[in-house]
Amino acid sequence: MTLRFGRFIIPALLTGALAGAPACQSSETERWVTTSNTNVAIDWDAVGKAYKEAEGPEDLERRINEIYTGDEVISVAVIDKDDKSQVVTGFFDNNGSGQVEEGEKIFEISRKITGEGTGEYQMSGHGAYAGYHSPMLSIMTGMMLGSMLMGPMSPGYAPRQPYTTPPTRREALSQQRSAYRAANPSKFSTPRASQSGRSYGSQGKDFSKSRSTPSRSGGGVRFGAKPTRKPVRRLEA
Numbered sequence: 001m002t003l004r005f006g007r008f009i010i011p012a013l014l015t016g017a018l019a020g021a022p023a024c025q026s027s028e029t030e031r032w033v034t035t036s037n038t039n040v041a042i043d044w045d046a047v048g049k050a051y052k053e054a055e056g057p058e059d060l061e062r063r064i065n066e067i068y069t070g071d072e073v074i075s076v077a078v079i080d081k082d083d084k085s086q087v088v089t090g091f092f093d094n095n096g097s098g099q100v101e102e103g104e105k106i107f108e109i110s111r112k113i114t115g116e117g118t119g120e121y122q123m124s125g126h127g128a129y130a131g132y133h134s135p136m137l138s139i140m141t142g143m144m145l146g147s148m149l150m151g152p153m154s155p156g157y158a159p160r161q162p163y164t165t166p167p168t169r170r171e172a173l174s175q176q177r178s179a180y181r182a183a184n185p186s187k188f189s190t191p192r193a194s195q196s197g198r199s200y201g202s203q204g205k206d207f208s209k210s211r212s213t214p215s216r217s218g219g220g221v222r223f224g225a226k227p228t229r230k231p232v233r234r235l236e237a
Contacts, residue, residue: 040070054148057163065177075165084113096167117141
């Protein structure tokens with residue numbers, strides 16, 4: 001009876017504990033995001049910078065592929081919903097269709113013009129990068145902006161025709177990226193892995209050298225240690 005009780009009750013208790021435990025959620029403002037499905041981290045700050053400085057969709061896809069450190073080529077789809085809003089989608093064109101298929105999406109950038117010379121955009125990860133969501137980020141004239149953003153903030157802007165990376169262009173993007181990596185080897189050193197998703201590059205601080213070493217001089221006292229009192233010696237006349 002005791003054995004049968006343990007066989008049924010203990011698994012039930014474990015199942016209930018797992019069901020009641022809160023799911024772990026990634027921080028929505030995490031800069032570097034990795035998941036169990038990929039070993040490649042994406043620098044979202046660099047993606048945002050590329051979007052702000054791009055001169056057009058072709059320039060944007062080039063910049064995005066220079067940022068990405070994996071082997072795949074990232075295609076982009078750019079759609080102006082109207083004269084104020086735009087959606088940019090980054091995706092792996094696995095089947096070479098030249099269209100965003102289910103399961104291929106990597107990230108999405110949503111942009112909106114909010115006034116004369118002002119706007120905002122937001123980035124979100126998808127698929128293996130679904131844990132990332134940026135806050136709403138401001139853009140305005142006077143910032144370092146490319147024509148891809150300066151155009152929509154100018155008076156009389158008309159929505160452009162949708163653009164998607166042609167499958168025939170992916171090979172050229174791959175070759176261009178290989179040349180960029182060869183010319184900038186220091187940017188592609190392998191970062192130290194981290195479960196939090198953050199990347200620790202070669203610029204990391206060497207903490208083994210930053211620790212203070214106790215002084216060995218007679219007057220030095222190690223931090224946190226109690227000072228040693230010398231015994232009081234009585235002088236005899």
